[in-house]
Amino acid sequence: MVTKTQAVAQPIPIQEMETVTIRFAGDSGDGMQLAGTQFSNASAIFGNDVSTFPDFPAEIRAPAGTLFGVSGYQINFSARDISTPGDRLDALVAMNPAALKTNLQDLVKGGILIINSDAFTDANLKKAHYENDPLEGEELDGYQLFKIPITKLTLEAVKDTGLTNKQAERCKNLFALGVVCWLFDRPLDPPLNWIHQKFGKTPAVDQANTLALKAGYAYGDIVEIFPVRYKVQKASLPPGTYRRLTGNEALSLGLVAAARRAGLKLFYGSYPITPASEVLQELSRHKNFDVITFQAEDEIAAISAVIGASFAGCLSATGTSGPGLDLKQEAIGLAVMTELPMVIINVQRGGPSTGLPTKTEQSDLLEAVCGRHGECPLPVLAALSPADCFGMVFEAARIAIKYMTPVVLLSDGYIANGAEPWRIPGMDELPGLHPTFASAGTTGDGFQPYARDENLARPWALPGTPGLEHRVGGLEKKDISGAVCYEPENHQLMTELRQKKVEGIAKDIPLQEVHGPARGKLLVLGWGGTAGAIQSACEAAQAKGHDVAWATMRYLNPFPRNLGDVLKSYKKILIPELNAGQLLTLVRARYLVDAEGLNKMQGRPFLIREIGDRIEQILRGVSS
Amino acid sequence: MVTKTQAVAQPIPIQEMETVTIRFAGDSGDGMQLAGTQFSNASAIFGNDVSTFPDFPAEIRAPAGTLFGVSGYQINFSARDISTPGDRLDALVAMNPAALKTNLQDLVKGGILIINSDAFTDANLKKAHYENDPLEGEELDGYQLFKIPITKLTLEAVKDTGLTNKQAERCKNLFALGVVCWLFDRPLDPPLNWIHQKFGKTPAVDQANTLALKAGYAYGDIVEIFPVRYKVQKASLPPGTYRRLTGNEALSLGLVAAARRAGLKLFYGSYPITPASEVLQELSRHKNFDVITFQAEDEIAAISAVIGASFAGCLSATGTSGPGLDLKQEAIGLAVMTELPMVIINVQRGGPSTGLPTKTEQSDLLEAVCGRHGECPLPVLAALSPADCFGMVFEAARIAIKYMTPVVLLSDGYIANGAEPWRIPGMDELPGLHPTFASAGTTGDGFQPYARDENLARPWALPGTPGLEHRVGGLEKKDISGAVCYEPENHQLMTELRQKKVEGIAKDIPLQEVHGPARGKLLVLGWGGTAGAIQSACEAAQAKGHDVAWATMRYLNPFPRNLGDVLKSYKKILIPELNAGQLLTLVRARYLVDAEGLNKMQGRPFLIREIGDRIEQILRGVSS
Amino acid sequence: MSASSVELDVLTAKDFASDQEVRWCPGCGDYSILAQIKKVLPTLGIPKEKYVFVSGIGCSSRFPYYVETYGIHGVHGRACAIATGVKLANPELSVWVATGDGDALSIGGNHFVHMLRKNIGLKVLMFNNRIYGLTKGQYSPTTELGKRTKSTPWGSVDRPFNALSVAIGAEATFVARALDSDPKQLCEVLERAARHEGTAFVEIYQNCVVFNDGAFEYSHKSQRADNTLYLEHGKPMIFGKEREKGIRLIGTHPEVVTVGKGGVAMDDLLVHDERAAEPTLAYLLSRMRHPEFPEPVGVFRCAEEKSYERRVYEQVEEAKKRLGEGDLAGLLQSGEAWEIT
């Protein structure tokens, strides 16, 4: 046995790094999502900037040891501002052969590879389709390999807690976390707090997890297998109170915040679907905020109820993913026609059809913009990152209320499950939203439900208000009076009015920001969840002195009013998207610029390098 | 009483006309659709080219005499090839004040105005919001006004048939038809045959209608109020056997023909919706053609059943209009993913939402092309005219079967209800469709449901075939084997394969025809139901010597492969559409040409003159 | 019409007439239903502005335009779902659904059954004309087997739904049937529906003069006594012109008997119980169809049960009691937070 005194005698050197990317990988049942979350928490609380990328199988609990059952959680933590979970791994924790097999290709040569050697049994090797034990051969020669009997050590550590073997084994993710926390010099308090909070009521489990975590940490400290420790300094983030938010959490909080700032009840009608379900789940916890969550029988019922609730005066929202958006389109048409405010969240996933439900993609943009019959315009926004979801759903609510319109907000699977530190805004930083309800007094003689204000918005008149009795519906309406009207000229007028109202929002949204030279060779343009990779790739290129600028878009309909000018200021425009070229289509049609797409449809976000490589090629004059 | 001998003594002169446009207008209950249909039949059988435009209220039977209850049927008949129902009326039959009020503005100055003077009662004048009786004032001075007490004369004519007064009055449309047939020298046999066929079983009604029709004809002949008769000579149409077809009839017959030529059962699953219902109704009559019609509980069930029937080996089709298309999109995604053949008919109507359900529009093009989540490509076709529906639905079936893909075929309300003469093709003119079903023998070892042929089509393997047991579904599939597959590169590959398969159809469709100079100042480009108006306007402009060419598109995805070259051959491109610029968007995005739209959203087709005027303006250098 | 109703103490049918021209076919049964609604609404003690009428698409679904209250003319089949949102947003409102046999039972069938199971406090009037009126005469889910319609020229091969059986199978707490041809009984049923806490479902037999004329002729005045059975809670089931016939139960099967004949006494007759613990009796009654049986009209079932919206708002109150009225700043700061200075 190695004893503590021996270890203390030889202090291990600490090496500074600016940015580290690490991935925990193991069986679905191995608790990798938890280990990853806790490590990222610890890093964030320590003061790093952090970006994460969970990746799990479609199966709920795939058979142990299989390749398709591997679950991974990647964390990028840094002493500077970062915007993606990282391209390549500096360190990989592989809890079994299947995890090694499916993740090794992402580890940099010379990277740290921590392995639970107990899991490398013949049976597991076979399930991972290994002919020979990789721990024996030369396959892993290029890496810093650390074989640790994690299962055995965990069982040993918790043996006095009275847990069954099966229960005890479940703590091995915390042992692994402990090891990694030691290696990267992370504080143990955050995971320890979390353990006590979560398991406080079952002391044996609380104790076991605590012991496993500490044992892992001590193992690093004591056993001499690691020649060096690493340290990533705090990032210089703007001062404030921070917390970690996933995209879906941010959407939930943003909706509650918007409803509160508008002084309205929040009505959220939804039908569960990956990867949007967490918004429903999270909101259903906050009933004390006058939040009504309605799990409907399907997506059509969800949005239909949202239309009813909006008519009756709630801040109303629904959330779904692609297949659900398809189903909602008919009712969205009704919302456009009745000009009722609501937020429609679409968390995109790999399509078409059921596609890759647990993977990310950006392929619902065109559907959001023009996926309904008739001329049926509505504003479309997108969030750039997990934390950005908070601000953007708030913004969607602002536009919906001010312009009396449904608003689509696009997120994606990567943003939804990924997490990053979020500076909690003060109450004074959250703008007030001011729905103005019509009242009998203000409208003079007869109430005109389709009279419009300076923004072309019609009045919101709540049932229960005497004197404002009126009917809305999906048939074409007469201008101003809102009566059913089949007159040819009126239809033309109303179609144009609906269009103009949405176009008019352009004057009420920020100009498109561009980072880099205001004119030049190349603009990299993107939207939504690819923003981080575009930023990172372009900053790197700029650092190399390349003539490249970048812009990432949150407003997709209408476009920011300077977009045309921006586009015309560059010789070449590159649009990386996780689809076959949807923003590309919209931009080309609108501005007639010969932009070029970089299109990835693999269920995964861009690597920085994929965009970086294309930038280099273009700048070297290589055509695509 | 006027007697026959008197009349014969003074023969009425006959004036030749090349083209005449006439409209029957009256109450919904006045039988105007019937009178119009019979007149257009008589004209077609006589040998004219004919184009018709029925226009009826949204209400089933609106209260008598009201403005919104007016129903109209317009017929354009000609000694030459025509392609629209005509812009302006040469003659108007108005059965009551409301019909006069709502239709007079379309009558040319000096035009023939036949009026049922019996209907100009105080009550009816009031319902039509007439302050004074227009028959008394000067309002109608500019027209050739013929006031005929049609009701009275009809009652008189049929008084011996034993019908009740109410029944007898119902014959007044046939009296009016008789008058007009005399005036335009139409044969009475077609309407007489129709009457006998329809009412043969109720002799009194048969007789009454016969008497009313003949009385009207005799009235023209005998009473001297018409100073002149008109004659429109036969058109020189290609020889053959002809019949009149509405667009919806043509779709039905085309589907039956395609199924027969493919040797398959036809499965048509649908949910009634205006203006597509007649396809279901018509097909349900032809069960002896192995036609299975399935009126489903909704549009989702309809297309779902169609997917099942396609899997099981039927030629399968569904038909709907905009709101129904919205609902079908999720399942269409499944059809794209499972690569099963089917025809999806969308008869467009005024949108968005319920919109103008009985009116026409072309505003579902973008939805057809990109209204589904994910990258979800499929071929999109459009019919140019009522009779063109036959060939295009046949073509849709051909492409569906050959490429194993759902195909969307767009029609619209104007095409659906309008009618024109159709030369009945010989059986030898209908190409054979040759579905090739996989058989265990041909596939070697294991059956690979996602192996592809030279057109990238996968095999169609029918349940019941031993050895080909396989599963399809909406999750991403592994190339060739079709097994569920989450691999990143496979998803990219399959997404691209689905795209390429659809793009590859371009090599299998006709080049875009252009009429007029092969290069020059102006190309007028259109699609679907606007084809007729574009043709007429451009031919007129060409006749004036203007440098204008025109092209009307049936293939909207993929585009004909010469389209880019065509577009680049003209200085200016004008795209008239009954929407806000949907083909315009697709063309601009694809070819980066600065085309200009002419956009009408009034629930009505273009007038020839609306397009003609814009052509003149453009050629005069006026910008839009 | 522009006078606000708060000032009015007594409303009349006129106050509920909107300025829209009614556009049903002359002679349509919908007129009778509209007339009764306008008669009943002013009697319920609810101010005009607190009514909301929601519909889908169909002739029947034009209803909201003709009532001078708040209204939503929705999309086809979604009336129940839209109305659910209105009611959940503001349970103070009296929310009515006007729907057709196609709108409620065909495309809208799912929302219909889920609304019933949840017991959402809506008054649902289904105008059953056994046909699609607005789309001009295709068969509906309540059209009889064998019937020729526009889309079944060879006769329908679809077994029809029994709307009340569907409702009862879906856990309905209030189920009734009324006739457009019997305004008095229709009024009574509407009043009862208005007072029910959860979903009140009323099937109204409605004559479509154009596409299905006479479908319910057997229930019209002259034949009504023999062909319908007027249900009254706690009363034996008697019908017939002379009130001479009745319903007796054999096991779980009803049979028609003549009181006084074959030893049948009044006491042998089945007694109606709207409030039975389980809806089996209501289900049994829903199976009695013309011509084998007189068709029951009136209230089949009226069970007391908390409405969905009440449960929802009780939970909101519970949450406030347990966690306190929501504090936004606190919520945003919840979870593990840290300071950067």
Add this chain to the structure above:
Amino acid sequence: MSASSVELDVLTAKDFASDQEVRWCPGCGDYSILAQIKKVLPTLGIPKEKYVFVSGIGCSSRFPYYVETYGIHGVHGRACAIATGVKLANPELSVWVATGDGDALSIGGNHFVHMLRKNIGLKVLMFNNRIYGLTKGQYSPTTELGKRTKSTPWGSVDRPFNALSVAIGAEATFVARALDSDPKQLCEVLERAARHEGTAFVEIYQNCVVFNDGAFEYSHKSQRADNTLYLEHGKPMIFGKEREKGIRLIGTHPEVVTVGKGGVAMDDLLVHDERAAEPTLAYLLSRMRHPEFPEPVGVFRCAEEKSYERRVYEQVEEAKKRLGEGDLAGLLQSGEAWEIT
């Protein structure tokens, strides 16, 4: 596996195992259902290639991948509608639907009831685990009132459906219940379902070990005798470890009695009748829920009635008899035609 089944006279469970790895959680009740299906299919005298399995989306809906027949993994809720198309296209096929409580009763509720009313010849297995498995634990339409799930952290406020009541309300001709924990009884019910002409609906209580473990524990082996009632046509309703308890009818209400106690004789017990003229008895049985009653399992109702596809094809034959086999040239020329020369 590639051997074509026409050559095989005797099929075995193995012939129905596909090459796909089964991906349910270890311990999931779905495994038991799959095993019984693989046992029953080879005994039905139907060649392997004539089976089609259709599903929607959910854990349960992965079923078709694991059976070596034709299959469609559809979209969520549409299994019954897709299967309808398969069956109508080719009535020779034996078409089975595998669906979940969410897939069939939530998003798919409408297709479910319409399939039943039309009596389309499908075998419908609904895996009822009272939860959404695949989306990780939200409540379903069969989840009990008050239950805490991912989307009801304060407890569910939705009254659940009773799947069998819904089916019976929707005119079902075959309705049964089986348990994943009782393979023998499950097999029996599957065989009965397979032989029914119209829609055969089987609700299978299925344990979701991850998100709703133990939901049906009361029906597991050790407690089964007292908590379930095994239905047999023509037999009195008896249950209990000692088969000492029974069901007696009071009016339209069932009550639990002990045979021999309080003067209750065997003859007083309710006798099961699957084929009653009206489904009232089946409805009544569907209302008996644990813990007040033993829950009936087995076949509630099995009524003979023509299937939809039979009616459809009879009409095709009728049309051919009346109009002759369709002649395309004749059809195109029909209506008023004229010659231009």
